[in-house]
Amino acid sequence: MLRRRFGFQHWWPGESTDEIVIGAVLTQQTSWKNVEKALANLKRENALSINSISRIGQRKLERIIKPAGFYRQKARRLRNISASMIGQYGSLDAFLHMKKTDIRKALLEFDGIGNETADAIILYAADKRIFVIDAYTKRIISRVYGFEKDIGYEELQKTISENLKGREWIYKDFHAQFVRLGKEFCRTKPFCENCPLDEVCKSI
């Protein structure tokens, strides 16, 4: 199993790479509380692995992950992703041991995995350095950069990554901080009163 050396490894509460990948898809536009219920159901059904999901039936999987919302879509996507990982790459482990750029390319070809989910999987499951940009990060960064209009995902990622040079170790911590702070202070608006994020943002 891949190891993570630095803090916040418990921030993504997966105990296995399978759980992290499955959780990454389930949590799309969904609160983690609901995802936890779905993950608990999977565990109880002995289906919390890419291998099991590649063999489970659509209806059964729908029933199991229902609390996570978008359950028909997510069941279909998880089954396809799992079947492809096993069928084309042999195993999840083999898949995650490829080069970072190859993993990202392969992930983006799956239906149901976009930039953010791909990068979360690369950072937390494959344990390779990449900066994950989610809604919270975008919101906070937009403060620092004076609310730059419509900056694309990969452009924003590149900008941040360049500014992180020499401090790669903070990738996981930084993302976690963004999510925590974003939840607390910047829920809906790019700007808010008395926001204590300025200091944090300056440290980019």
Added chain:
DNA sequence: ACCCAGGTGGCCC
């Protein structure tokens, strides 16, 4: 009775 959550893909222009 709203609004939101650790997105993605399809369709339209």
Added chain:
DNA sequence: GGGCCACATGGG
């Protein structure tokens, strides 16, 4: 390349 929309449950 941007602006909507569907997808669905559970919590505030």
